[in-house]
Amino acid sequence: MAAQTRPVLALDIGGTKLAVGVVTGDGITFGYRVEPTRREEGPDAIIARLLRMGHEAIEQAGLGPIAAVGISSGGPLDAQRGIILGPLNLPEWTYVPITDIVTVEFGVPAVLENDATAAMLGEFRYGAARNADIALYLTLSTGVGGGAIVHGALHRGAAGNGGEFGHLMVRPGGRRCTCGRLGCLEGYASGTSIAVRAREAVSAAHAPSVLDALETIRAEDVVGAVLVGDEVATDIWNETTAIVGQAVTDLVNLFEPEVIVLGGGVTHAGDLLLDPVLRAVARDAMPPAAAAVRIEFAALGDAVCVVGAAARAFDYVDETQETTNA
Amino acid sequence: MAAQTRPVLALDIGGTKLAVGVVTGDGITFGYRVEPTRREEGPDAIIARLLRMGHEAIEQAGLGPIAAVGISSGGPLDAQRGIILGPLNLPEWTYVPITDIVTVEFGVPAVLENDATAAMLGEFRYGAARNADIALYLTLSTGVGGGAIVHGALHRGAAGNGGEFGHLMVRPGGRRCTCGRLGCLEGYASGTSIAVRAREAVSAAHAPSVLDALETIRAEDVVGAVLVGDEVATDIWNETTAIVGQAVTDLVNLFEPEVIVLGGGVTHAGDLLLDPVLRAVARDAMPPAAAAVRIEFAALGDAVCVVGAAARAFDYVDETQETTNA
Numbered sequence: 001m002a003a004q005t006r007p008v009l010a011l012d013i014g015g016t017k018l019a020v021g022v023v024t025g026d027g028i029t030f031g032y033r034v035e036p037t038r039r040e041e042g043p044d045a046i047i048a049r050l051l052r053m054g055h056e057a058i059e060q061a062g063l064g065p066i067a068a069v070g071i072s073s074g075g076p077l078d079a080q081r082g083i084i085l086g087p088l089n090l091p092e093w094t095y096v097p098i099t100d101i102v103t104v105e106f107g108v109p110a111v112l113e114n115d116a117t118a119a120m121l122g123e124f125r126y127g128a129a130r131n132a133d134i135a136l137y138l139t140l141s142t143g144v145g146g147g148a149i150v151h152g153a154l155h156r157g158a159a160g161n162g163g164e165f166g167h168l169m170v171r172p173g174g175r176r177c178t179c180g181r182l183g184c185l186e187g188y189a190s191g192t193s194i195a196v197r198a199r200e201a202v203s204a205a206h207a208p209s210v211l212d213a214l215e216t217i218r219a220e221d222v223v224g225a226v227l228v229g230d231e232v233a234t235d236i237w238n239e240t241t242a243i244v245g246q247a248v249t250d251l252v253n254l255f256e257p258e259v260i261v262l263g264g265g266v267t268h269a270g271d272l273l274l275d276p277v278l279r280a281v282a283r284d285a286m287p288p289a290a291a292a293v294r295i296e297f298a299a300l301g302d303a304v305c306v307v308g309a310a311a312r313a314f315d316y317v318d319e320t321q322e323t324t325n326a
Numbered sequence: 327m328a329a330q331t332r333p334v335l336a337l338d339i340g341g342t343k344l345a346v347g348v349v350t351g352d353g354i355t356f357g358y359r360v361e362p363t364r365r366e367e368g369p370d371a372i373i374a375r376l377l378r379m380g381h382e383a384i385e386q387a388g389l390g391p392i393a394a395v396g397i398s399s400g401g402p403l404d405a406q407r408g409i410i411l412g413p414l415n416l417p418e419w420t421y422v423p424i425t426d427i428v429t430v431e432f433g434v435p436a437v438l439e440n441d442a443t444a445a446m447l448g449e450f451r452y453g454a455a456r457n458a459d460i461a462l463y464l465t466l467s468t469g470v471g472g473g474a475i476v477h478g479a480l481h482r483g484a485a486g487n488g489g490e491f492g493h494l495m496v497r498p499g500g501r502r503c504t505c506g507r508l509g510c511l512e513g514y515a516s517g518t519s520i521a522v523r524a525r526e527a528v529s530a531a532h533a534p535s536v537l538d539a540l541e542t543i544r545a546e547d548v549v550g551a552v553l554v555g556d557e558v559a560t561d562i563w564n565e566t567t568a569i570v571g572q573a574v575t576d577l578v579n580l581f582e583p584e585v586i587v588l589g590g591g592v593t594h595a596g597d598l599l600l601d602p603v604l605r606a607v608a609r610d611a612m613p614p615a616a617a618a619v620r621i622e623f624a625a626l627g628d629a630v631c632v633v634g635a636a637a638r639a640f641d642y643v644d645e646t647q648e649t650t651n652a
Contacts, residue, residue: 076614134484146580150476157582158460159614164579167612169572171498181610246495253490254472254580256483284507286493288402288485 006067015089015142022061023310027126031057070313072118120147122308127299141264191219245280263298332393336636341415341468348387349636353452357383396639398444446473448634453625467590517545571606589624
């Protein structure tokens with residue numbers, strides 16, 4: 001691996017927020033900035049803002065020219081060709097050649113990676129999964145996704161999308177998922193789903209709830225209501241953590257990893273999420289697998305996809321140089 | 327890898343049958359023999375029979391001295407130390423130092439492997455998963471187990487048991503599994519569970535069934551009854567294939583493999599099993615993952631664990647020679 005001297009720019013395109021930063025080879029982020037995605041604006045306007053944020057980050061970081069750009073986005077996407085192919089959380093983004101757009105704009109190579117795969121890489125290189133031989137990343141965000149390290153390398157899968165952890169079946173015949181099936185993990189554990197289920201529960205509830213007064217309910221409102229003992233919110237939250245605990249137990253049994261890193265906005269719930277998940281795994285997973293696994297929140301916090309996209313860009317520069325030198 | 331000239335002996339200890347053969351480096355089995363396990367006889371008597379079968383296989387094969395012995399058994403076990411640690415399907419086998427016993431008996435090194443891991447290795451080296459970069463093996467047998475190849479190598483997991491595919495949650499709150507949880511795959515898809523559920527259905531059914539006349543019902547009797555249009559058996563079978571289809575879909579989504587190999591006695595049902603599973607994956611898995619995967623029966627058939635244990639023994643001899651030469 002060639003030593004990196006120049007930093008890279010990293011762009012994270014999420015269903016809820018855009019995040020951008022300049023990252024150095026030791027994983028430190030400079031000029032970090034976040035804006036709401038405002039998906040109703042459509043791809044052209046959002047990409048224009050993203051590029052503007054990239055220029056601002058480079059200027060604010062003050063580290064000189066960048067070597068490459070790493071981009072992370074929800075799938076499905078074609079990482080190899082750098083094309084976003086209609087993420088479920090970004091309607092209208094049906095065929096966006098994002099690496100070409102970014103390369104033209106910044107005059108350096110650009111590389112695209114699934115956001116959860118990028119996050120896995122970030123935590124593997126710089127965070128909670130450092131030096132792990134087998135690690136999983138589970139993001140509970142606008143959607144639910146995942147990534148895996150096996151034998152110390154990214155597990156990309158036969159079609160390049162890696163692990164689609166959001167579409168693990170958790171409640172057969174249950175709620176309709178964005179993928180069309182009934183009962184996937186994403187239909188219960190995403191921030192979006194927690195908010196929707198809370199709204200339904202408030203409408204149906206006979207008991208009063210602190211959520212009654214809110215015009216729109218977000219996942220963080222549900223967590224806040226749990227903290228003040230709200231019964232309606234607590235029911236929704238208990239269902240959520242039971243299902244996340246069941247899914248994490250499945251991941252422990254199927255992959256037998258050393259570490260599972262939990263990331264995404266829903267993890268802001270902290271111990272309200274982690275404690276029941278740890279209890280479920282200790283109680284329900286195969287004992288040797290349960291004993292061998294650590295379960296932790298992303299060490300890189302909300303910047304995990306930015307740092308992960310940067311890690312991918314560094315790898316890309318290294319691969320390209322190796323090819324050039326060979 | 328050193329070239330192998332001498333064959334190896336392979337011993338497969340199953341909950342229902344013992345299988346033994348002498349296997350050459352190109353994966354051909356000689357002197358193959360199978361006997362019922364008769365688990366009620368207990369470990370000492372069973373092991374004595376297994377060793378006797380081994381000697382008979384060596385004699386019948388007529389290939390001269392063996393280089394090593396590969397042993398496959400249901401888990402939990404300690405592959406590293408060669409100790410069987412109380413498989414759920416072999417009560418009384420609480421701590422059996424099987425590699426020591428076998429080494430003393432045959433005077434050559436012996437190595438132990440989880441049976442589903444061995445089967446995965448056999449199919450990877452000689453069968454349906456040859457040259458795959460990512461492959462899974464799912465056995466539907468006395469129990470349900472699994473193995474995985476990732477990045478072209480066996481995935482052993484952080485605790486060495488690899489994938490415990492039998493304990494994927496498929497019906498939350500459902501039937502009690504041998505592991506104690508409610509609703510695992512093994513509680514529906516093992517031959518044992520198919521037989522038990524059929525017996526229950528016959529007792530509860532208001533309609534007559536061809537199974538009524540049988541004193542004991544086995545999984546193959548259920549399949550036979552389905553083939554003659556028996557309604558009670560068809561209900562049990564449809565539930566089974568729906569659950570196996572759901573589980574295989576989960577495996578496709580989580581691992582995104584190139585191939586999933588199905589093995590074990592339940593696969594004798596042939597297209598009655600494979601067709602609904604293929605339909606479920608095509609309908610329910612993430613489309614790119616569904617398009618990238620092949621789903622096939624074990625090419626090595628019922629000898630898959632014997633050939634897999636032999637493949638493990640060949641690897642072991644190679645590793646030992648490399649260490650000696652280093």
